[in-house]
Amino acid sequence: MSRWIEIGNLDDIPVLGSRIVQTPRGDIALFRTGSGAVFALRDRCPHKQGPLSQGMVHGTTVTCPLHNWEIDLETGEALPPDEGCTNTYATRVENGVVMIEFGGVS
Amino acid sequence: MPALAGPEALDNAEIAMNKQRLILVGNGMAGIRTLEELLKLAPDRYEITVFGDEPYGNYNRILLSPVLAGEQEFEQIILNDEEWYRQHGITLHAGCRVERIDRARRQVVAQDGSTAPYDRLLLATGSSPVLLPVPGHDLDGVIGFRTIADVEQMLAVSRSHRDAVVIGGGLLGLEAANGLLQRGMNVTVVHLLDTLMERQLDRTAAGMLQRSLEERGLKFRLEAETEAILGQERVEGVRFKDGTELAADLVVMAVGIRPNIELARQCGLYCERGVVVNDTLQTFDPRIYAVGECVQHRGVTYGLVAPLFEQARVCANHLAEYGIGHYEGSVSSTKLKVTGIDLFSAGDFTGDERSEEIVMQDASAGIYKKIVLRDNRIDGVVLYGDTVDGAWYFQLLRDGTDVSDMRDQLLFGQGNLGNAGHGGENASVELPDDAEVCGCNGVTKGEIVKAILEKGLFTLEEVRTHTKASASCGSCTGLVEQILADTAGGDYSAAPATQPICKCTDYSHDDVRNTIRQAHLTSIRAVMETLDWRTPDGCSSCRPALNYYLISTWPGEVQDDAQSRFINERVHANIQKDGTYSVVPRMWGGVTSPDQLRAIADVAEKYKVPLVKVTGGQRIDLLGVRKEDLPAVWADLSAAGMVSGHAYGKSLRTVKTCVGSEWCRFGTQDSTGLGIKLEKMCWGAWTPHKFKIAVSGCPRNCAEATIKDFGVVCVESGYELHIGGNGGVKVRATDLLCKVVTEEEVLEYCGAFLQLYREQAHYLERSAPWLERVGLSFIREQVVEDARRRKALCERFLHAQRFVQQDPWAQIAGSDEANRGFTPLKVLEES
């Protein structure tokens, strides 16, 4: 069963920045793009588990802080020539509040 | 409908409906490269059709030589197979010649009578081998060396016949001759002049080359003019002006190439030797562009791929209607692709009364190097036997670097200037496939070779993105370049003289900084809008650079953009491989106290810091601090009077000192005290790359001042100031800037030098490579010889310092707002 969980205010995530959500199964990184969209990814780079939340956001891409792989925020996939993928979670913003979907198809 | 609407004028749906038609004539290296660049910039702008005379997709013509020699297979040299054209929605007519262009109706007419309309046309018809018009030149078995078909014919003859004659002792002729020799033929090279490759080599190098080719079994007839090719239907021999004859079952003519311009000329485009184009690669008909060997630009035609790829980049930019790039011509370099012979030449090496030569010759080792200088700049290079430094000289040549300061070292190569770790490992041919080339990323030679062949890579940049080799510390760059040269037949990174900052723009570091200054731009957004950035928010390469240029140009005025800083600078600590951070408090001049040590010990215990370590920069590092603990750690350190050590920043790092005259029996001045003064003056400064200072109390130099960006060596009569040292990947000892007498002068010169570096170096360029790029003399002029300039520089530095000397740790620890970024947005107990 999938369910939506309220995470916090959109304003608390910097534009072109990120904040994390701690869960018992590891951190989730929430990214806010220049156009205002919010994406949620498991906070582990497919390369060597770098914390993607600490990377730099541009367009709908984040650059991993450890070895500069570029990860697509929409799909969680590394951009070529690198190969690999991290989990994504659906997100929704309502009245300035960010929500993430757990247990759904991701 | 405007045929050429700007990129913003149409939305995507409209573009799809109104797609313009682009036709490429010539399915070769330059044309397809242009399409590849175009697809990167504007994948949906055109409906593309390609006509190619040869019945295949695009292949790497350069590698025909190794194919002939049996070192590679045809399949390996295909660059774009038919699947590629399909994937990109390109219609390919392979094996179909275009006979005519009808400019009035805007259509091309093909061999089979079919026509195809265009909105824009790209000509890339390449060139053809020149066949000497001597009697018998049309006999069977007389061919040029240009296409797969030519190579197939040579291979067929080599299987059943013995004698081959190659006319032409240039690059192409020698590669053909070597190939045929490898295939077991008896080969004679005939050349009109008395030295080989006279356009690339000087006499000495040509002689060495000839001797080693003779040792392999090639025969030469120099100063021989061909009078006729003999035979009835098939070729049987060659006769020379002096009446002598040579038997031949195959004659390869490699006496030069002629641009294919018939098509252009016939439809009335202005041509001279080639199709004449302007700096945007446009012909005299604005709808028709041309690139490659068929082109004549500023009076020059080219016969090597590096310049053609540069043309391709600019042309694609204009086809995509970005309209930024300009092609301004290229200098090219040559390598001979005969395995086991190392030969490199670039530029103009003939010299004249205004030029000077530096030469080194070691006949028994088979090494010859010649550098031609004009006005202290490299004008030409010839290397034989040891070509490791070819790329470096070529870079100096293209950059027009003033080499007067390194003249005495120049011939010994870049390695001689210091290269930690990789000394000697430079001969790529002998390296086994499993040898590790890139120590940072663990990439072997075999992996690099495989990527080059399978993915059709040409440039160092491409090898870096695909394999990561040389992408980190860069010390194996020379070796990777060599592997690239051996595998792909050259390194085509012949980057334009000025490199764009990154893929988001065509503007260089200097362009951007000048625009920021002249147009008084004060935000990243404004820079991107003014200079038409291609991406909405730039990328992780350009954003930090823009941020640096802005804050260093307009101190106190520009808002520092945290999101455009690398994580370390954003959180004022160094990220570690496990996502924790390291904390290095500043210890002025390396001096500490029991109180400070106690505070550090307390912090280490309180926050369970896994490792406490003394660093190479004379500070103490607390490693493994969790991100959420950082503000509290800093608050505790602040309370004990300590500030950030900036061990994480492109900024002033540490000022290393020795004990000096206060304690040491050899000390001449108070080096510790001076170091502290320097650190108090400079801390907090943001710089293009990190900046390190040291002060040693005497020439024994215990603080290693002569490998720092700015080093002071105290002597009885005052202070020696040294600049441009580097102890990292590539060790470089400093150059002496000057000697001064008082501490005040040391501070002033240091501030001035630091400011000049801040204002002029490119982002991520350390002081050592910057110094080598602009020259020591330039820096002396600015900082030493002109007192007014020095004072002005130092004043600008001190002015900028007023805005940055606030401890970032205390600021964050003391503010909830700033603190927030260090904690999770939410903690979920279950998921």
Ligand code: SRM
């Ligand atoms: C901590 C320290 C090693 C140690 O345990 O001693 C260190 C650690 C790192 N060095 Fe260093 N360097 C340290 C002294 C040095 C020195 C010695 C010195 O400063 O006297 C050098 C050679 C001198 C020089 O820079 O010219 C040095 C040359 C480098 C280089 C190569 C720079 C170059 O121009 O070639 C890098 C890579 C870079 O900056 O791109 C580097 C990068 C790094 C990084 C930042 C790598 C990274 O990006 O994560 C390491 C951070 C680890 C951390 O979290 O603290 N480190 N590094 C030293 C900290 C000094 C300090 O107190 O601030």
Ligand SMILES: Cc1cc2nc3c(=O)[nH]c(=O)nc-3n(C[C@H](O)[C@H](O)[C@H](O)COP(=O)(O)OP(=O)(O)OC[C@H]3O[C@@H](n4cnc5c(N)ncnc54)[C@H](O)[C@@H]3O)c2cc1C
């Ligand atoms: C054996 C050999 C070795 C070389 N080695 C090197 C080297 O080491 N380094 C280096 O930099 N360069 C080297 N070169 C040169 C390099 O290959 C050329 O500079 C490059 O291929 C030129 O690219 P281009 O697109 O202008 O022409 P091409 O690659 O020749 O492409 C032109 C294409 O257009 C086709 N064409 C022409 N007219 C028509 C028409 N009317 N209709 C349809 N199609 C047409 C031709 O058939 C051809 O396929 C070498 C060349 C050869 C032959």
Ligand code: SF4
């Ligand atoms: S601390 Fe410096 S030398 Fe040591 S592993 Fe890290 S970057 Fe390399």
Ligand code: FES
């Ligand atoms: S861990 Fe992300 S790039 Fe290496």
